[in-house]
Amino acid sequence: MARLVVVSNRVPVPSAKGGTAAAGGLAVALEAALRSHGGLWFGWSGKTSTDREIEWLEIRDFGNVTYAVADLNRRDVDEYYTGFANRALWPLCHYRLDLTDFSRKDMAGYFRVNRSFARLLAPLIRPDDLVWVHDYHLIPLAAELRHMGVKNRIGYFHHIPWPPADVLSTLPVADTIMRGLAAYDLVGFQTSYDVENFTGCMVREGFGRALGNGWFESYGHRFQAGAFPIGIDTESFVEMAVEGAKNPIVKRTRESLHDCDLVIGVDRLDYSKGIGQRIEAFSRFCEMSPSAKGQVTLLQITPKSRSDVPEYATMQRDVAELTGRVNGALGDVDWTPIRYVNKTMNRNALAGLYRIAKAGLVTPLRDGMNLVAKEYIAAQDPNDPGVLVLSRFAGAARELDGALIVNPYDIEATANAIGRAISMPVEARRERFQSMFPKIRDHDVSWWCRTFLDALSQDESAIPTEAVRLLK
Ligand SMILES: O=P(O)(O)OC[C@H]1O[C@H](O[C@H]2O[C@H](CO)[C@@H](O)[C@H](O)[C@H]2O)[C@H](O)[C@@H](O)[C@@H]1O
Numbered sequence: 214m215a216r217l218v219v220v221s222n223r224v225p226v227p228s229a230k231g232g233t234a235a236a237g238g239l240a241v242a243l244e245a246a247l248r249s250h251g252g253l254w255f256g257w258s259g260k261t262s263t264d265r266e267i268e269w270l271e272i273r274d275f276g277n278v279t280y281a282v283a284d285l286n287r288r289d290v291d292e293y294y295t296g297f298a299n300r301a302l303w304p305l306c307h308y309r310l311d312l313t314d315f316s317r318k319d320m321a322g323y324f325r326v327n328r329s330f331a332r333l334l335a336p337l338i339r340p341d342d343l344v345w346v347h348d349y350h351l352i353p354l355a356a357e358l359r360h361m362g363v364k365n366r367i368g369y370f371h372h373i374p375w376p377p378a379d380v381l382s383t384l385p386v387a388d389t390i391m392r393g394l395a396a397y398d399l400v401g402f403q404t405s406y407d408v409e410n411f412t413g414c415m416v417r418e419g420f421g422r423a424l425g426n427g428w429f430e431s432y433g434h435r436f437q438a439g440a441f442p443i444g445i446d447t448e449s450f451v452e453m454a455v456e457g458a459k460n461p462i463v464k465r466t467r468e469s470l471h472d473c474d475l476v477i478g479v480d481r482l483d484y485s486k487g488i489g490q491r492i493e494a495f496s497r498f499c500e501m502s503p504s505a506k507g508q509v510t511l512l513q514i515t516p517k518s519r520s521d522v523p524e525y526a527t528m529q530r531d532v533a534e535l536t537g538r539v540n541g542a543l544g545d546v547d548w549t550p551i552r553y554v555n556k557t558m559n560r561n562a563l564a565g566l567y568r569i570a571k572a573g574l575v576t577p578l579r580d581g582m583n584l585v586a587k588e589y590i591a592a593q594d595p596n597d598p599g600v601l602v603l604s605r606f607a608g609a610a611r612e613l614d615g616a617l618i619v620n621p622y623d624i625e626a627t628a629n630a631i632g633r634a635i636s637m638p639v640e641a642r643r644e645r646f647q648s649m650f651p652k653i654r655d656h657d658v659s660w661w662c663r664t665f666l667d668a669l670s671q672d673e674s675a676i677p678t679e680a681v682r683l684l685k
């Protein structure tokens with residue numbers, strides 16, 4: 214079996230004490246995948262150094278995984294991560310042109326850091342390695358590696374949505390980004406909608422030709438694109454949820470609820486997650502249903518994220534204010550409608566909390582997949598499961614059709630769905646759970662990893678013959 218080299222912006226290097234505190238679906242999913250496969254994990258250490266250039270790597274072995282990480286200096290973090298990745302590509306891919314900031318300086322920093330990463334990584338790659346690059350921070354990496362003579366098969370997985378052509382073409386360097394993707398052998402997306410959008414960008418904007426069967430020719434290179442919906446480590450999540458009842462945080466939560474029903478939301482503090490709209494919907498639900506007063510509580514767990522990005526700082530203030538306003542208007546001496554927690558919870562506690570919640574609210578305005586939706590289902594007691602209220606704009610909605618699917622922009626309808634979830638009879642809840650659980654059990658994170666790597670291992674012989682004829 215070829216060695217696997219994973220490259221991602223964030224690398225959760227285990228601490229000497231064991232364990233990492235990775236909040237973010239990508240880190241969580243890859244941790245499980247690499248542990249089962251073994252190999253090298255390369256990327257940013259998450260630390261900001263005072264060095265002028267990215268020059269050296271810290272390399273450490275933990276079990277069958279070697280971690281190789283580089284610090285970035287302040288300018289690199291500002292331009293590459295905070296700037297171009299999170300103020301241009303992230304909002305653009307989440308259809309938020311109103312929040313997109315295209316700065317020439319940040320764009321240059323983004324391409325510079327990718328070049329530096331390629332310089333550090335190229336000498337570590339062995340001839341038979343399969344290289345798997347993750348996410349929007351690193352789109353130009355394969356092109357840089359190719360310039361340095363790397364001939365290995367290189368795959369890319371895009372964890373966030375891919376936008377339609379009209380949205381992508383607002384990006385001043387859209388062509389360089391598309392050319393960057395064309396340097397890979399396999400480009401993976403979360404859903405077929407993302408693949409459709411990507412095909413639209415490629416063909417309509419004239420960046421390349423679609424050859425059929427997911428094959429493209431672009432900038433003189435042939436590559437394949439497809440949908441590979443990411444999964445969770447379902448088996449271990451189920452175990453964690455069962456064990457969760459013993460977790461001190463879960464016990465404290467349960468005791469503090471008395472007879473109140475618990476509704477849960479878990480999201481990084483990110484404008485794509487629709488937290489404000491969700492709080493509005495919960496508030497509307499409480500106003501509409503007098504029986505909710507004192508009887509239902511929303512626990513919103515929201516670790517702070519990307520606080521150096523101005524749009525996130527604004528949003529942090531807005532959500533805090535809104536929560537305070539709703540609690541002030543609706544709450545009472547013995548009832549706080551919304552418990553708002555800006556802390557990263559460990560996964561054992563989360564699993565247990567999902568299990569005691571009668572409803573899980575996953576209502577992003579746009580989301581690549583949303584692993585919380587899958588974790589919520591995995592954590593349920595099959596005999597007495599809670600109900601998932603899920604945005605149609607999360608990639609997870611393509612698979613989890615037993616959820617109550619909502620349009621998160623429609624506050625009234627989301628409020629109604631919360632009411633329906635809480636009062637749903639047990640037979641209906643079981644039926645919905647049973648329609649979803651086999652999907653997340655069969656399509657777990659190992660399936661995702663295996664399917665992507667199998668496709669990456671195939672070469673051009675998989676191109677349909679009629680397409681090859683067309684090319685001649
Ligand atoms: O690394 P950060 O800037 O702190 O952000 C955390 C991660 O957020 C994003 O996650 C995405 O990947 C998930 C797994 O595929 C998916 O379920 C979710 O819908 C996406 O938003 C981001 O893509 C990662 O690169 C970040 O590390």
Ligand SMILES: O=c1ccn([C@@H]2O[C@H](COP(=O)(O)OP(=O)(O)O)[C@@H](O)[C@H]2O)c(=O)[nH]1
Pocket residue numbers: 235236237238239241479480481514515516556557558559560563582583584585586588
């Ligand atoms: O306090 C928290 C909040 C989130 N998560 C984990 O972070 C991931 C979030 O992934 P998701 O795909 O939902 O969204 P992302 O943050 O990657 O956009 C999930 O595995 C959560 O269990 C966590 O461990 N602790």
